Amino acid sequence: MLRPTVLFLFLACAVSLSRSAVVLENGMPILWAQTAGQVTDLPIQNGIVTPDPWNFLHRMSLYRLMIAATDPFMGSMGTGTGENPMWGLTVQLGWFLTSGRLADPTGATTCGLQTGDTMCVSTQSWWSCVSYLVSALPFLSAAQQGFLGEGVQVQMQVPEGVEDYCTTYADCTTRYPDAMAKWDAYFTGLKTSAESALPENEKKDSILGLYWAAQMASIYSASACNAKMSSYSSPEVTFVNSWLNSAEYVSAANFHSTLEKSSKFSIPLPSRVLQEGDSPPNIADLSQEENHTLSVFSWMKNMNSLLGGSLVRMWRSAMCSATxxxxxxxxxxxxxxxxxxATSTFLSIISGMTTSC
Structure with a gap:
């Protein structure tokens, strides 16, 4: 349990050869079988659960445990086993791993590299910093709301000398009050929804709304990670900003991030960290699909900037009903x-949807 296999080396080779994101293994998130199936599989010290989120398997385990704990409240999502919206975060974390985005970008250590500990999640990575906010924070909230068992207490491990990450519910609530409040609202909302007499489609829309409000609150907290961007190339920083911008559209639409849909959206993402000189849609060692995704992300970000932020505002206005x-x-x-x-089609449809609200 919680032991990496040679699979990761195979996956890393597959990424380098095929240049398409590898996000699933036998239909499940990468290394899923190696993760914790129950809370007691995680380290426990003095009666306190102490996951090590700087190990990939532990961080993925947080998602596995939260999905298992919340699945009983997900009846309105659908009948499949991959309907829980948190599956999207598991697929995203797998992409972070195989694309090298959890590795140390400073070159000071071999954390996350093939020459070091491949399961190591670097505290210096911007991507792992953002990932912390959408893994550790909801896990601490889930424990606080009783989803992981009666009276379960959690404290995240942190490498010695690292002080810019919160480790407990109280600590994270102090540092990120809005994000923690919205994760609390999500988990308590699941219980409320299960007892509600609303139609299933309205329950689903409500749950997804609470989920995305919490996830976006965590992402907005990523300003705490900004200093770590200095270790990346300008094309990667551009991609970071356009990736953040894309989340505005996905969240406003209450995207149902099932395992299947999230995988489809992740496969065309860039399968490596971008370097100086990379210019989509003409990056030779990335696939046509990856180049297309980078171009679309860039277009959406640039168009929104040119319009003074009104593209995002138009989109939010258009997302005014479940329909x-x-x-x-x-x-x-x-x-x-x-x-x-065509992107022009996208613009014209948004305009039409906005007037119908």
């Missing part, structure tokens, strides 16, 4: 996965 949010999710899928879907 338009459903249409929005379909349109995002076309934009990201269908190269023939």
């Amino acid at each position: 338009t949010r459903e249409k929005g999710r379909e349109m995002l899928e076309q934009l990201m996965l269908n190269p023939s879907f």
Whole structure:
């Protein structure tokens, strides 16, 4: 349990050869079988659960345990086993790993590199910093709300000398009050929804709304990670900013981040950290799909900037009902996965949807 296998080396080679993101293994997130199946599989010291989120398997375990704990409240999501919206974060974490984004970008250590500990998650990585905010924070909230068992207490491990990460519910609530409050609202909302007499589609929309409000609050807290961007190339920093911008559209549409859909959206993401000189859509060692994704992300970010932020505001305005949010999710899928879907079409549809609200 919690032991990496040679699979990671195979996956890393597959990434370097195929240049497409590897996010699943036998239909499940990468190394899923190696993660903790129950809370007691994690380290426990003096009666306190002490996961090490700087180890990939531990960080992925946080998601596995939260998904298992919340699945009983997910009846409105659908009948499949991959309907829990938190599956999206597991797939995202797998992409972070195989694309090298959890590794130390400073070159000071071999953390996360093939020449070092491949399961190491670097405290210096911007991507792992953001990932911490959408893994450790919800896990601490879930424990506080009783989803992990009666009276379960949690304290995250942190490398010696590292002080810029919160480790307990109280600590994280002090540092990130809005994010923790919204994760609390999400977990308590699951219990409320289970007892609600609302139609299933309305329950689903409500749960997804609470989920994305919490996830975006964590992402907005990523300003605490900004100093770590200095270790990356300008193309990677540009991608970081456009990736953050894309989250505005996904969240406003209450995207149902199932295991299947999240995998489709992750496969076209860049399978390596971008370097100086990389210029989409003409990065030779990335696939056509990856180049397309980078171009779309860049277009959305640049267009929003040119319009003074009004593109995001228009999109949010258009996502005014469960019906338009459903249409929005379909349109995002076309934009990201269908190269023939013109960006001009995207703009005209948004305008039309906005006037219907």
